[in-house]
Amino acid sequence: MSSQQPTDEPVYDDRVYRSSMGVVSGVLLLALTAWLCGDAVVRGSGNTPWIALAAALCAVPLIVAFTIRPAVFANDDRMRVRNPFRIIELPWAAVDAVRSGYSAEVLAEGSKYQLWSVPVSLRERKKANRQRLRYEGLRDREGRSPGEKAKVPAEPMRASADRIVDELQRLAERGAERPGAQGSVRVHWSYEIIAPAVVGALLLIVLVATR
Template structure:
């Protein structure tokens, strides 16, 4: 009779990073598609209902793929990147760097993978930089906050948390997880990439059906 030995390490839930604006946009686009295609199916004549169904079959997977689907899941062992048409699993030991330039991306084993769910906003980055410069100027003018210990504590805490754009903050967190956990036994391995045929197949079928229906109309 074998007994399972308990592990000393706690189990943590995945951190999930996704774009809230992308999800909202996706829901609105899906509602608009359902309204337009549903109206074509219910009120159309001839091939119009079939064209409406073909458009929905093609458009719905693409809308989901580019808005609701993208996400990054990270735990102590690996990062899983869910992009529109691919899922990339990256053990932390295989990650070379996570960075944000004009887009957020991860470098691993000589390849580069975009993080679709972490959009980079240059406007937000400039705004954060301006706020940080303004705060630094205030700290230089009044470093002691009139000798008030509580004010000095607040000033010190604020100074230790620099203003960062959301994408830069997320990239910093992921880079920190990679550096912290790269030596873990569970974080070893190579990058695995899987194509999301559940998104690709219906979109292609809908597009082909739409082409045939329009050509034979």
């Protein structure tokens, strides 16, 4: 009789990737929206308070969707991409590649999904490329003094988006054969964001049209 070997391997906590600047911008925009709409509700007359409330109902979900909400969660089995209006679950076996060009994106099952929470900064990439060229030049120089050697970094600089994409690609390659990483891509629409934004937009159109 052969003893069965456990097939399930441990899955560690998700790594979370999000834009800190996006979160800060979202908080500031929410505060500005609350101040403007709150002032209109308190001081406005006629339909103005209702217009302000409808505008807030439309604007707040959109601000949250595009600034605070986007995130990428990754563990040894899968990646979950939370974009403004969708959540995409991608087992590593279904992922073809994670790459960054003008935007960070994942290719899976013939489709392409953007990673909203990993913004690509071309300016940061150019700066990193310049430093990498300088790094390679310093590494190739011979006869350097001890002081010059101390100035050479251990590794060349990488733009943050490129570094995250490289890390996700390594996770995909390492986890593709895991039993828990099998399956197909699943996409869920985020109706909790879409519904209030649509309702607020419709109310705003009606109130402005009948003003």
